[in-house]
Amino acid sequence: MHLNKPTLENILELLKEKEEASDRSDLTIATFDTPNWAYKQAYRNGYRAAFKAMIHRITYELNSKETPDG
Secondary structure (H helix, E strand, O other), rough: OOOOOHHHHHHHHHHHHHHHHHHHHHOOOOHHHHOOOHHHHHHHHHHHHHHHHHHHHHHHHHHOOOOOOO
């Protein structure tokens, strides 16, 4: 499936917003108020890794669309 540049840019912006929100939620002391905080942190790290992978892929696609052949 190929998406046009404006659609990819919109998706990229949404992913970046979600990633930033996820990062902010990890900075609260409440994150560590439960005994299972390590499992929650592992989950959040995986969540952030998925965002980074998607952002990287979409950025690559956008950069390839900027070339005359893209």
